[in-house]
Amino acid sequence: MERELRDQLLRLLENNSKLSSQDLAVMLGATVEEVANEISVLEQEHVICGYHTLIDWNKINDDVTALVELRVTPQGGDGYQKLAERIKEFPQVVTLYLMSGAYDFLVMVKGKTLKEISLFVSGKLASIHEVQNTTTHFTLTKYKEFGVDFEVEKVDERMVVTP
Amino acid sequence: MKELLSQKILQLKPSGIRKFFDVANEVPGVISLGVGEPDFPTSFHVREAGIQAMQSGKTFYTANSGLKELRKEICIYTEEKIGNRYNPDTEVMVTVGGSEAIDIALRTIMNPGDEIIYIEPSFVSYLPCITMAGGIPVPIELKAENQFRLTKDQLDAAITPRSKALILSYPNNPTGAIMEQHDLEELLEVIQKHNLLVISDEIYSELTYGKKHISIASLPGMRDRTILINGFSKNFAMTGWRLGYALANCEVMEQMNKVHQYAIMCAPTISQYAAIEALRHSSEDVERMKESYNQRRRYLYHELARLKLPCFQPEGAFYIFPDVREFGMSSEEFAVDLLKQEKVAVVPGSAFGDSGEGFIRISYAYSIAELKEALLRIERYIQRKREELA
Incomplete structure (x- = not known):
């Protein structure tokens, strides 16, 4: 093609x-x-990596999402890669990016409660030897994801018939 | 009261679209395929340019013919698209939508009793604008078997000693027809022999599928006898901004500017600033919209073929124009019945001139999901009708 x-x-x-x-x-x-x-x-070829459904879980349960910034001291040339492979294995981690700027990894974590996520961050992520520090931001409302507006259904504002 | 009003206006027929709108608007839960404007909102960066203009207090009149910066951009864009060069100071005018440009062009060229040849089916404004300007409308009925293109013989047959101008509108609303270079070239001899002006309404110029849009103004000898009309509504999804433009030889434009100056003063300033941004930075947005229209066009054409509705394959704009004569109703009766029974709004072809009778206009400025639902209903409707007729 x-x-x-x-x-x-x-x-x-x-x-x-x-x-x-x-x-x-x-x-x-x-x-x-x-x-x-x-x-x-x-x-x-793994260009298409999967098929997802965008679900507004907020309407279904009280699960919690957090964005966690990780600053790390990678060991050796492929240090980031090795660390990423380790971090992405955790089922709680739903998204993982290597970032430019003030910190190294951005980790999106999902859990049932604030406490569960806090324990995961302090117990699992912060305890990784190369991780220097973590900053956790809990999300409050999801307005838009992957270009889709989670708030309102789009209404066609055009008149019904026009020339 | 009526005796106080203009006979010419009293005799003008109200738009068939308006009439149908009043019916469709009363039906709750209607799925409309009746809209003549893009479903995409104006690109965000263009909206931002409008906001920026407002915030920085660009709230004054502009020059009658429009902001110089915008006129320059229009000339650059036009040269890039069709190769013609126009002088931004003397040969361009920014108007309130393409509609104003049509009206101004007609009023500028008209002497009482002049005949203006125009094609039908076509956009609803030509006939009334010709009449209001004091001219005599001479429609040419286009044929589905000619793919709704205008032929040399048809044009030749419409010519009289009073013929003044020809209005062309391709890509065409409502048929989706285009004119290719060789089709336009065929007309040149007749146009030049009878010294006709051409008003070429190319408001859908970006929306052709597979074949590049050709402007008649770009053909040999045609630049100076063509008033080229275009705008931002369809190509850049900016209908509500009300902004179009006209390009013509400076002698014509000088006179058009007088009409525009006294009637309108100038087009909305905020919109003009947004339009500059649209011309400078929208080529990718336009490509994406066009890609999406093309997908829907293929889908709709395929589905109508499956339903065995005779249909010409459109190559431009965002309309498809199937033939519904097999159901033994006028196109208006068909549209009203479809609306009542299945709550789908399409526009009767007769709204676009008598030769649109027997056809309906379906717009594909809708998402595939909406088209799917509407087609389910249309399928149900025509199956029932065919069973009744069998």
């Missing part, structure tokens, strides 16, 4: 992974086989 078409396919799936291969093929002007093949190649 040519590059431009592949990028379009990825943009469509990024916005709505529920689109069927049939619909995607029609929308892209390609055949169903082409689309299905391309998707499986992209999955194998």
